Amino acid sequence: MFKVENLVLEPNWDKxxxxxxxxxxxxxxxxxxxxxxxxxxxxxxxxxxxxxxALAVAGPFGAVKEMSSGLYAQxxxxxxxxxxxxxxxxxxxxxxxxxxxxxxxxxxxxxxAAVDYLSTLxxxxxxxxxxxxxxxxxGFALNVAAIDTRIKATVTSTMYDMSxxxxxxxxxxxxxxxxYALRQRLNKQRTEDFKNGVYxxxxxxxxxxxxxxNAPSFLKxxxxxxxxxxxxxxxxxxxxxxFLATANMxxxxxxxLSFAGEIRNPVLMIHGEKAHSLYFSQSAFKLLKGDxxxxxxIPGAVHTxxxxxxxxxxxxxxxxxxxxxxx
Numbered sequence: 001m002f003k004v005e006n007l008v009l010e011p012n013w014d015k016x017x018x019x020x021x022x023x024x025x026x027x028x029x030x031x032x033x034x035x036x037x038x039x040x041x042x043x044x045x046x047x048x049x050x051x052x053x054a055l056a057v058a059g060p061f062g063a064v065k066e067m068s069s070g071l072y073a074q075x076x077x078x079x080x081x082x083x084x085x086x087x088x089x090x091x092x093x094x095x096x097x098x099x100x101x102x103x104x105x106x107x108x109x110x111x112x113a114a115v116d117y118l119s120t121l122x123x124x125x126x127x128x129x130x131x132x133x134x135x136x137x138x139g140f141a142l143n144v145a146a147i148d149t150r151i152k153a154t155v156t157s158t159m160y161d162m163s164x165x166x167x168x169x170x171x172x173x174x175x176x177x178x179x180y181a182l183r184q185r186l187n188k189q190r191t192e193d194f195k196n197g198v199y200x201x202x203x204x205x206x207x208x209x210x211x212x213x214n215a216p217s218f219l220k221x222x223x224x225x226x227x228x229x230x231x232x233x234x235x236x237x238x239x240x241x242x243f244l245a246t247a248n249m250x251x252x253x254x255x256x257l258s259f260a261g262e263i264r265n266p267v268l269m270i271h272g273e274k275a276h277s278l279y280f281s282q283s284a285f286k287l288l289k290g291d292x293x294x295x296x297x298i299p300g301a302v303h304t305x306x307x308x309x310x311x312x313x314x315x316x317x318x319x320x321x322x323x324x325x326x327x
Contacts, residue, residue, distance in 0.1 A: 005029075005037035005095045015066040016231050017308065022046055023077045032089065032113035034106055039093035040086035040114065041065055043077035044123075052082040053128035053326040054121070056114035060307060061102075061136025061162060062238035064092035067231055068134050068307040072157075076132075079319045082124055086114050088137075092235045098199050100237045101247045104143070104163065104254040111144040115151060128152060128326035132318070134307065135277075136160040138269075139256045142284060145267065146259040153266045153325035155318055158306035161280045166251035171279070183252065189245050204242030218276040221304045231308065257284055266292040266325045270314060272301030292325075 009027050013019050024044050031037050044052065055076055057069045065073075065085040073083035087094040088110050090101045111131055119126040130153040133141025138159025145154040168174050174182070193199050211223050225231040226239045237243050267288055271281040278297070285295040298305070298312050305312040 007037055007039055007093060007095060009039055009093050015070050016233055017071045020074050020078050023074055030117040032109050036089045037095040038086050040084050041070055042084050043074045044082045045077055045080055051125040052123055054082045054118040054124045055130050055132055057083060057085045057132040059134030059137030064233055064235045066233050071308055072132055075315055084114055084118060091237055100243045104250055104256055107140050108143045112148045115148060130322050130326050136162040142260050143256045145263045153322055155268045157270045158275060158303050159281045160277055163251045163254045163256040166248045186246050186249050200245040202242035202245045204240060205238055218303055221302055225304045225307055257287055260287040261289050268321045269295045272298050272303060272305055275303040277303050
């Protein structure tokens with residue numbers, strides 16, 4: 001077995017959603033190919049027969065497993081799957097230094113490492129493993145689905161293409177000159193970080209009381225999720241100082257969805273009709289090929305409704321999709 005760091009994990013239930021007593025829960029750790037130990041929550045139905053289909057779940061970008069990914073994982077376990085919600089490298093309870101940074105390569109690998117772990121469990125059918133990627137982790141989910149043929153079915157929910165939004169800005173508003181200025185700013189920050197021996201953080205989301213009245217609606221939606229009792233978690237980067245100021249440098253020169261058109265296994269993409277981010281899913285869906293791909297648009301839903309709002313998250317559809325494709 002790969003060497004696993006001795007992480008200190010919170011022993012008590014500290015999720016932002018209530019515990020479902022019909023589902024068993026335990027914390028686990030496993031290593032990815034970069035030697036980083038990932039912390040995860042495993043959820044499984046208390047009553048089951050035979051080997052289970054399994055799902056690895058991650059996201060949103062800058063969140064932790066105690067939030068949306070855990071909510072999705074617990075709900076899908078209640079519907080008969082063994083599920084695993086993990087903290088990505090460098091965040092939450094997972095290992096990796098420096099803290100609160102990201103990498104398109106390492107974070108894609110995190111999903112495959114979760115599949116490694118699930119594939120070796122005695123109670124899991126290794127030929128029936130799927131993944132769910134929420135928000136920015138929807139883009140990583142499509143990226144890994146194009147690489148890892150062990151993933152038999154993929155769901156993205158309220159998907160962000162993090163490489164596109166980093167390089168081109170919101171609504172593709174950043175041109176080549178804008179990217180050059182961004183690179184200049186990030187590299188200047190690298191020099192300052194090295195000189196000071198401390199990594200500068202980007203700042204994270206504002207508090208509710210500091211949110212300007214003229215803030216974009218999607219920023220207000222983020223604040224009302226991450227910075228209120230609804231979704232706040234003490235280990236969440238977005239709510240506690242943010243990622244490092246230079247965290248997204250590699251995303252500037254990386255296109256996550258370059259090989260999305262070569263995904264052969266089924267994909268279900270879910271997005272809100274009123275989400276500012278809908279264009280990410282619409283564009284990504286056009287890249288997909290085959291008759292086993294579907295884009296489901298949820299009427300009236302904004303981006304963060306698909307984080308935790310049971311009135312909008314189509315769990316029945318997700319359940320039927322995986323049961324049809326994980327056999």
